[in-house]
Amino acid sequence: MSFNDPEHTMAFTTRRVTEQNYPVLVVSHDAEDGAWQFLCGTTNDPKEGVTEALGSMLERHPEIEELADLPLGWIAWREDETSAWIREPRPG
Structure with missing residues (x-):
C-alpha cells in the first residue's frame, strides 16, 4: 500500500x-485532521455516510491508490470511472 496511513485507518465514504x-x-x-473521504458524488445524505478501513477501500477500489500522494487540503475528482483524476486545492 502506498498511502502513508496504516491500512486500518478509517476513511469516510458512503453506503x-x-x-x-x-x-x-x-x-x-482533509487539511484539518488528515482524514480521507472517498465519495461517489451522488448523495449528501448523512444517513448514507459510513466509515471503512483504508485497506478495505483499496481492495474494493484499487484505482484510488493513484491518489495516495494527494496533499493535505486537496481534492481530486473525475467525471466517471474511466476519466482521469483532476487534482486541485480544496476551496476554502
Missing part, C-alpha cells in the same frame, strides 16, 4: 460506494 459498488468519483484529503 453506495461500500454496498452498491458505486465508483469513487471524489476524493478529499
Whole structure:
C-alpha cells in the first residue's frame, strides 16, 4: 500500500460506494485532521455516510491508490470511472 496511513485507518465514504459498488468519483484529503473521504458524488445524505478501513477501500477500489500522494487540503475528482483524476486545492 502506498498511502502513508496504516491500512486500518478509517476513511469516510458512503453506503453506495461500500454496498452498491458505486465508483469513487471524489476524493478529499482533509487539511484539518488528515482524514480521507472517498465519495461517489451522488448523495449528501448523512444517513448514507459510513466509515471503512483504508485497506478495505483499496481492495474494493484499487484505482484510488493513484491518489495516495494527494496533499493535505486537496481534492481530486473525475467525471466517471474511466476519466482521469483532476487534482486541485480544496476551496476554502
